Amino acid sequence: MSPGLSGYIVRRVLWAIPVLFLISIIVFFMLRLAPGDPVDAILGSRYQEDQARVLKEKYGYDKPVYVQYVKYLQNLAHGDLGVSTRHRDFTASEVIWPKVWVSTQVGLMAILITFGLGIPVGIYAAMARGTFLDPLTIGFWLALDAIPVYVLATLASWFFAVKLDLVNLSYRGVWSPNMIVPIMVMALPAVAGVARFMRASVIGVLGEDYIRTARAKGLRERTVVITHITRNALLPMVTVVGLTLPGIAFGSIFIETSFGIPGIARESLAAVLAPDYDVILALVLFGSALFVFANVVIDVIYGVIDPRVRVGANRGQ
């Protein structure tokens, strides 16, 4: 690691602090200033004023917004993400982390399938360019991708659980075979995007001089495809993978609601609608931190695999 690179990483990570700070301010004030608050959610539409006052005092909502924000930051500095109002008096951490873990496991399995299928499919289609196999392959995955997840979930559950009566779809933990259908419904539509991106990338590489050179040298086709084409074509994929990874921690609202998976996406939908201030804020901050981290990693990896891209270098013109 060159000194320039490590300096670059440090700068990027230091950048993350004001970014996260800004995000927390925006979301905090947006939540507080929007109509409707957790007290309404707890008490319902009709309640007595003094009941509301007690609750507002308890959660600190009676104080001015900026005082609440400072208090929130103080707690955050101690690693306290606040309390959930929707799950009365559980801390936000207690609500969030177990569910994030469930969603992450599901998402990880799905993403492995997506890229594991998408990359070879893309290479295959690119190499089959000019024949009917190329549009047929890509077209098949695109058709699957065009179906909204909530429709696909219905169709898949109907086909496998009702028509064929093969599977039971009730949730029995992440690692139960009941999860095969939900994970497939999550993973397979995304194959098209990866495959198409990979195909475009491979085709871009195919026109390069070094491919012609490799072929002219008489290298076996297998070697050309794997070491010359695939390795170079994978470069733009780094962005795709890097930007997809943090998202898996947040699960899919439609998958989780359709199949009754107790993941974080369902929780976040409920938290937004309630509203549940501290849970929303904790999720947003956690997500933002993950994404900032992923961005740094992408830039660094770019520099490592393609020395032509000089990380952080300002071009003197």
Place this chain on the structure above:
Amino acid sequence: MGSEPGALAATEIVVFEDVQAPARFRTVRQVLKKKVAIIALAYLLLFYAGGLLAPVIAPYGLNDQQLSVEKRLQSPSTDHIFGTDRLGRDLFTRVLYSARTTIIFTVVITLSGGLFLGLGLGLLAGYRGGWIDTAIMRTGEVLSGMPTLLLMLAITAAFRARINGWSFWLEDHTFLGEDSKTLVKFLIISMATVPFAWLGSCRIVRSQVLAIREESYVQAAESMGASTGRILFKHILPGVMPLFLVGLTAGMAGIAGAEVALSYLGLGIDEPAASFGNLIGDVNGTRLFNDYPYLLIVGAGPVILFFFSWNLLGDALVDVFDRRQNQRG
């Protein structure tokens, strides 16, 4: 790909100067040679025509209900070619009006988010570098850092509480009348979508520009003293275009999908206005599908084909661009 500096400069994707009129239509002609693209285009034409002409074509009123048992949940027939839903409303009519919703929404978001912000900022950030790049990408990071759907939900949920206030004001003070409530809902989902609609294409464009600006033909042009505008639009843009178009066309389905998804969750365009989101939400369900399969097929089918067609068209376009570049090299 051509390695000499002049090779890409002749590409006719450039819209700004030196465009030979006949060459511009070559893209169109080459795309039209593909059967798949023609089918996709034909369907999109049908979809757009149906949506735009919805008030003229629609055989029934958007909210005409027929609640008697034999009129509800009718299978497709000559009277109701798409059948009727649980409230006895004609599904063909609702599909047409849903298409209209989709069209308006995608046009607004593509112009503002994809084209203007995505391509423009991506080129700027990638080529200029320095503090401009930092500012754009940090802004992007702030936005993409936030879990998108969660934020879209938060924004819509927060603003929806004010729908009535705003739309009553519009009703009283403008010519919009009863349409104002739908308009306000449109505004809200647009506000929730635009901040996130430019990020993908901006990032793709920027990363392409980063790679291309290191190519020898760009450096040759620079050394010959070509202006920034010329380098950007004549040398870099053509190389960026294929992937940008993949992004934009793939984004088209995504943008339309965002509205459908928000409406499906009841946070976008909701009844009595028509959207594929609330249409699908109304007919979705394993049991309902088992008993009345046509409901979901007819409700979701048109918009699925819409997504599919855009994606196929994007693929065809990319192929044409790539092939032309290969021929030249």
